[in-house]
Each structure stands twice: as C-alpha cells, then as structure tokens.
Amino acid sequence: MQQQPQSPELQTGKYKSILLIGAPGSGKGTQGKILSAIPGFYHSSTGDIFRSLDLQTETGRTFWDYASRGELVPDEFTIQVWKNYIKGMELTNQFHPETQMLVLDGIPRSVMQARLLEDTIDVVKVIYLVCADMSKMVERLRRRALKENRFDDANDKVIRHRLEVYERDTHPIIEHYPADKICRIDATMSMIDVLYEIVKILKPLKASQ
Ligand code: ADP
Numbered sequence: 001m002q003q004q005p006q007s008p009e010l011q012t013g014k015y016k017s018i019l020l021i022g023a024p025g026s027g028k029g030t031q032g033k034i035l036s037a038i039p040g041f042y043h044s045s046t047g048d049i050f051r052s053l054d055l056q057t058e059t060g061r062t063f064w065d066y067a068s069r070g071e072l073v074p075d076e077f078t079i080q081v082w083k084n085y086i087k088g089m090e091l092t093n094q095f096h097p098e099t100q101m102l103v104l105d106g107i108p109r110s111v112m113q114a115r116l117l118e119d120t121i122d123v124v125k126v127i128y129l130v131c132a133d134m135s136k137m138v139e140r141l142r143r144r145a146l147k148e149n150r151f152d153d154a155n156d157k158v159i160r161h162r163l164e165v166y167e168r169d170t171h172p173i174i175e176h177y178p179a180d181k182i183c184r185i186d187a188t189m190s191m192i193d194v195l196y197e198i199v200k201i202l203k204p205l206k207a208s209q
Pocket of ligand 1: 050073152
C-alpha cells in the first residue's frame with residue numbers, strides 16, 4: 001500500500017508557527033486578526049486568552065495581578081495556560097495543525113518562554129515589528145485604552161513600564177532565533193503597508209505546502 005505523505009505537523013509533532021514580535025502598540029494583534037481570516041493560518045493571542053479568563057478563578061486573578069501593574073505573567077504559568085488552551089482548540093476542532101500554521105501574538109514574550117515552547121512549536125519565521133519611535137506606540141496605546149477599555153493601557157506610568165519590560169524581557173528573543181528566520185518590518189507604517197509586507201513573507205510558505 002502506498003504511504004500517504006504526512007503533514008508537516010505530524011512529521012515533527014510540533015505546531016508550525018509564525019511569531020509576531022514587537023512592542024506593545026506595534027500592531028501584532030491587529031495584523032494577527034487580519035491574518036486569521038486567511039485560510040491556513042490560525043491566530044493565537046495570549047493577551048486575548050488571558051483577558052477571556054474568569055476573574056473569579058485563580059488563573060484569572062493571577063493574570064490580573066500582573067497585567068494591571070504592566071508586568072509579565074510568570075513564564076511557566078503562561079506557557080502552561082497557553083499549551084492547555086491550544087490543545088483544547090485542537091481537540092475541539094477549532095485549530096487544525098495539519099493544515100493551519102499558528103500565528104503567535106504575545107507569546108513567547110521572553111527567552112525563557114521561547115525555550116519552554118521548543119517541544120511544542122516549530123518556528124518558521126519571526127516577524128519583528130520594529131518601532132524606532134516609541135512615542136508613536138504610546139500614542140496608539142492611549143487611543144486603544146479609550147476604545148477597547150484596556151485597563152493596562154489606561155495610565156501612562158503602566159504604559160511606560162510595559163515598554164520597559166518589552167525592552168528588557170521580550171526584545172532579546174530576536175537574538176534567540178537564527179538570523180535567517182527574522183523578518184524586520186517598520187511598525188510605524190500604515191496598517192495596510194505592514195500587512196502587505198507580512199503577506200509577502202507568508203505567501204511563499206503557503207505556496208510550498
Ligand atoms: P500588548 O500586545 O499590548 O502588550 P497583550 O494583550 O499581548 O498586550 O498582553 C496584555 C498583558 O497580558 C501583558 O501586559 C501581560 O501582563 C500579559 N501577557 C500576555 N502575554 C503574555 C506572555 N506571553 N507572558 C507573560 N505575560 C503575558
């Protein structure tokens with residue numbers, strides 16, 4: 001009997017993933033949501049997962065405790081929550097790893113998280129939304145706080161702290177992955193221009209599948 005070719009996910013046992021890395025306000029969520037409308041991609045945002053938790057639960061309270069101060073939720077805890085969540089999506093047929101590539105937004109957010117994910121994801125590309133002008137990010141976060149009722153962006157002190165935490169803990173991720181996987185895109189461009197650059201990177205990946 002002829003063997004069926006195995007899907008990439010089954011070959012490695014890991015989820016093929018594209019990482020969106022960038023400072024708060026760089027547009028990861030905006031781009032991730034648009035990409036999730038393209039067949040073959042599945043957008044997963046840890047911020048959204050955490051915000052959907054019930055604040056009456058221990059997990060929900062842990063998130064609130066850190067996020068309201070602009071801190072990252074501890075690494076092991078975050079990775080456990082995310083792994084459980086994505087497994088749940090797979091088991092309930094909402095995420096199809098054989099045909100869909102993950103677009104990860106907000107995870108990994110530290111080198112430690114990148115290490116803890118190594119047994120689960122296979123990083124194909126890292127899309128780094130570069131922002132040379134941080135005041136632009138602060139402006140976007142202030143606007144979003146008003147529009148989306150985001151408690152963590154409502155006060156300038158917390159916003160500034162979130163940007164510092166990004167520089168200290170998240171930015172070093174770029175050095176963690178091989179240079180040929182990193183694609184730099186100017187995050188200060190318009191939404192459609194950033195999207196266009198991302199699509200140019202993703203198109204060959206899908207065409208070759
Ligand atoms: P933004 O993209 O604006 O930084 P998110 O919606 O991704 O915001 O995340 C909101 C908050 O959720 C973060 O400030 C942090 O407290 C928590 N969080 C989200 N993802 C992670 C993660 N991978 N590790 C630790 N904390 C996280």
